[in-house]
Amino acid sequence: MRQFLVCAGKFIGEIIDIFYPPFSRYFSRQFFRYGVSGAANVGFDWLLYFIVYNYILQKQFVPLGFVTISPHIAALFVTFPITLFTGFLLQKYVTFTASDLRGREQLIRYIAVVGVNLLINYFGLKLLVELLHFYATPSKMVVTVICTIFSYFSQKTFTFKVKKSI
Template sequence: MLSAARNIINKTIDFFHPPFARIIPLQTFRYLACGGTNTVLSLVLYSFAFNIILRRESTHIYGNVNITAAVGAQIISFCVSFPIGFMLSRYIVFPESNIRGRKQLFRYALATATFILLTYVLIKTFAIMLPMVRADISFVFISVITAVLSYLSQRFFTFKTTAEEELGDQ
C-alpha cells in the first residue's frame, strides 16, 4: 500500500514538473510540492482545530494551567502535519537516503525544533530591528529563509546519503 501511494504521489508531482524542469531539479520540485501541501494541510488543520474543535476558547489542562485556543490548535495541527511531513520527505523527496528510519526521525525532529525556535527568534528580531516593516511581510521573508534552510538541512543532514551509513547498515 505504501508503494502504491508513493507511486501515485510521485506520478502526480512529476506530471507538473516539466514546465519547471529547466529551472528546478526534480528533487527540489518534489520538496516544494510536498512541503507546500503539508503547509496547506497544517493551516487547514489549525483553522479547523481553532474554530471547530476548540471553539476559540482556552482549554483547561491541569490545576491552574490553561492552553489558549491558538496554542492548542497549533499543537493539534503539529501532531498531524509533523508525521506526514516526515513521511513525505522520507519516501517522496529523499527516498535514496540510506540512514536508518529512527535516526532520520530523530534528525527530522531536531531540525523541526530548531526551525520552530529560529522562526520565533527571527520574528522577535524583525519586530525589534525593523518595526516599520509590517509583521506579515516579515513573516513571509522569515518563511522563505526557514524553507531554504529546512531543505538544506534535510538534504545534507536528516536524509543524506553516505558510504559510511551504507557500511554500518550491512
C-alpha cells in the same frame, strides 16, 4: 506497511513529476518534489490549524489547571504531531528517496529539525500574535515560510543526506 508506503510514495512522485517538465530548467526534480509535497503538507497544516483554532477550540483559552494555553498556541500543539507524521512520510517516500540512512535515524533527525521548527513556530506566533497583534492564521502562514526555508536545507543536508561514494 513499508511496501505500501514505498508504492504510495512512488505513485505520488509520479503524479508530481507530470507537472515537472515546465520547471525542469529552473529546479531539480528533488527540489520540485520537495516544493510540491511540502506545499501540500503546509496546506494541510493550515487547513487543520484553521479548523482546530476556529471550530474545535473556538478561539478560547485552554485551561490545564497549572497553566492556561492561548488558543493559537493550543491549535499549534494539536496540529503539530499530525503534520509531523505526514511531512516525514512525504519527505522520506516522495522527495528524499535516495537517502541511505536507516529509517530510524532519518526519523530521529527529522524530529530534531522539526523540533527547531516548533520553537520557531512558537516564538514566531508569540511575537506576531501577542506582541505585534497580528491575526493568528496569517501569522502562522508567515512563520511557516521561515520554517520552510530552514527546513529544506536541513532535511537535504542532515536528515536525508546521501553518503557520497568515492
